[in-house]
Amino acid sequence: QVQLVQSGAEVKKPGASVKVSCKTSGYSFTRYPIQWVRQAPGQRLEWMGWINGGNGKTLYSQKFQGRVTITRDTSANIVYMELSSLISEDLAVYYCAKYGDYGGYDYWGQGTLVTVSS
Amino acid sequence: ENVLTQSPGTLSLSPGERATLSCRASQSVNSHYLAWYQQKPGQAPRLLIYGASSRATGVPDRFSGGGSGTDFTLTISRLEPEDFAVYYCHQYATSPATFGPGTKVEIK
Numbered sequence: 148q149v150q151l152v153q154s155g156a157e158v159k160k161p162g163a164s165v166k167v168s169c170k171t172s173g174y175s176f177t178r179y180p181i182q183w184v185r186q187a188p189g190q191r192l193e194w195m196g197w198i199n200g201g202n203g204k205t206l207y208s209q210k211f212q213g214r215v216t217i218t219r220d221t222s223a224n225i226v227y228m229e230l231s232s233l234i235s236e237d238l239a240v241y242y243c244a245k246y247g248d249y250g251g252y253d254y255w256g257q258g259t260l261v262t263v264s265s
Numbered sequence: 266e267n268v269l270t271q272s273p274g275t276l277s278l279s280p281g282e283r284a285t286l287s288c289r290a291s292q293s294v295n296s297h298y299l300a301w302y303q304q305k306p307g308q309a310p311r312l313l314i315y316g317a318s319s320r321a322t323g324v325p326d327r328f329s330g331g332g333s334g335t336d337f338t339l340t341i342s343r344l345e346p347e348d349f350a351v352y353y354c355h356q357y358a359t360s361p362a363t364f365g366p367g368t369k370v371e372i373k
Contacts (some may be wrong), residue, residue: 182362192302192310192353194362208361242309251300251315251355253322258309 149173151181151243151256158262164231167259169243176224177201180246183217183228185239186258193239197246198226233263267292269354269365277373284341286368288354293334298358301330301339304367305350313352314339344370 154168169181183195196207198217205217216229226243240258247253268291278284288301296317302310312321314330317337327342341348349372354365 184364191366192355192364194357194364206360210361244309247312247315247321249315249319250298250357251302251312251321252310253312253315255309255311 149245149254151245151254153241153243153256153259156260156262158264159233160265161234161263163233163263164229165233165261166227166229167241167243167261169226169228169256171224171226171245174245176219176221181217181219181226182244182246182252183215183241184244184252185241187236187239190239192242195228195230195241200226230261233261235263237261237263266361267294267356267359267363269356269363271352271354271365271368273368274366275369275371277371278344279373280344280346282344284344284348284370286339286341286352286370288332288337288339288365290335290337290356292359294337294356295358296333296337298356299330299332299337300355300357302353302355303348303350304353310353341370346372 150172152170157165177200180197182197198205218227243256244252245254272287299317301314304310318330329340351367351369353367
């Protein structure tokens with residue numbers, strides 16, 4: 148079955164970077180894009196960007212442009228999201244999600260809590 | 266960006282009742298790219314509806330979606346205890362993809 152398993156919680160200092168992984172299994176990795184979505188406490192979901200599993204092309208939200216980098220390892224079926232220059236407002240749960248056959252994001256990782264604190 | 270608003274913010278209902286949730290977009294959305302998700306505390310969102318009206322795999326038929334243009338709805342025909350959660354609409358037609366603020370369906 149399809150699974151997306153993310154790396155564990157992180158605590159970072161302001162100004163640092165964080166890299167979250169999303170290990171996928173159970174489907175053809177190169178056929179589907181993977182999205183990254185975050186959710187700050189009590190806030191709505193916020194789309195950050197995506198990567199094409201096949202050709203590695205990326206698209207980022209302008210809000211995070213210059214701070215976020217999404218990459219993939221096709222040999223291990225893993226997608227990475229790195230967010231740099233962290234500030235306290237980056238405190239959130241970060242999710243990876245697979246684009247569905249017919250639309251929507253049909254499978255999600257369990258989420259990774261990133262805390263930014265001095 | 267296409268801003269989504271949802272109403273009401275909270276819906277207080279009893280099991281067995283009908284729930285109607287609304288989502289309004291600031292710009293027209295191609296209905297092929299409108300989805301609804303359910304989220305429970307401490308869990309990732311779960312896809313319920315894609316293409317505005319198609320149920321995702323395994324979603325009970327008490328959930329239905331509709332609408333077009335800027336106005337969309339999610340209806341739960343008879344609430345079951347496990348349906349009390351937060352529901353988000355989502356458009357992925359234009360970048361950036363955006364989500365609504367959510368409607369919390371709570372037990373009355």
